Amino acid sequence: MRTLDEQETTVVFEKLYKFVGNNLKNIVENPSYEGTNPDPGRYCFRLQKNRVYYASESLVKRATNVSKDNLVSLGVQIGKFTHHGNFHLTVHALSILAPNAKHKVWLKPTSEMSFLYGNPVLKAHLGRITEDINAGDGIVVYSMSDIPLGFGIASKSTKDVRKSDPQSIVVIHQADIGEYLRMEDEL
Known part of the structure; x- marks a missing residue:
């Protein structure tokens, strides 16, 4: 150490x-x-x-x-x-990261499992999103009940997200709390 x-x-x-x-x-x-x-x-x-x-x-x-x-x-x-x-x-x-996060997104309850399986966040999955997010910024992903689920990188700015179609990727997945179960042997 x-x-x-x-x-x-x-x-x-x-x-x-x-x-x-x-x-x-x-x-x-x-x-x-x-x-x-x-x-x-x-x-x-x-x-x-x-x-x-x-x-x-x-x-x-x-x-x-x-x-x-x-x-x-x-x-x-x-x-x-x-x-x-x-x-x-x-x-x-x-x-x-969660208590100090600058940029956040909240997922709809029906979309939480998709993120927890390691998939990216699509626009259709969003419940809310903070303002002033730029492409490449780090984002903490929450459930609608404010439970931190994981984090990722923004693929689009908030402005571009509003114009995009529902199947476009908003957050590129990096880590989520489901990893504790998926990678139990490694952790």
């Missing part, structure tokens, strides 16, 4: 910024109230076996007592680096 170097930090923050915008400050400066210490700690990012974790500093200090080979996980895994150096957010990051 180690801290992210400057290049890795930049890549991770750029990816998070795509989804949360200026709310990235809320993630980085989030106070941590753990243990008996009345002073709040902070959260930090750590790298272990090409996976990036979001954990409180007090948890990181306690994890130093565990050997590197025996440490399986630490805090919340938010993503992983590929062999080519690209960073991909994993479904575990949803708990951090």
Whole structure:
């Protein structure tokens, strides 16, 4: 387990910024109230076996007592680096992205299962959509009862979505909570 170097930090923050915008400050400066210490700690990012974790500093200090080979996980895994150096957010990051999301879409109840099976979001599936979305922006997908289901990338701007036909793709699927069941052996 180690801290992210400057290049890795930049890549991770750029990816998070795509989804949360200026709310990235809320993630980085989030106070941590753990243990008996009345002073709040902070959260930090750590790298272990090409996976990036979001954990409180007090948890990181306690994890130093565990050997590197025996440490399986630490805090919340938010993503992983590929062999080519690209960073991909994993479904575990949803708990951090959802409360800080800049762009959101809400799915009709009849369309939720389609998204949870890994399909993209079509215009016909939309219940609501936030304004000022541009193509390529990160979007968090919710049910109509405000339960975060996953996230993806906008294929069209909000303006273009209103003009498009019902079968056009609005959000390209990246991760959803159904992955816990579909990829049970890998996770």
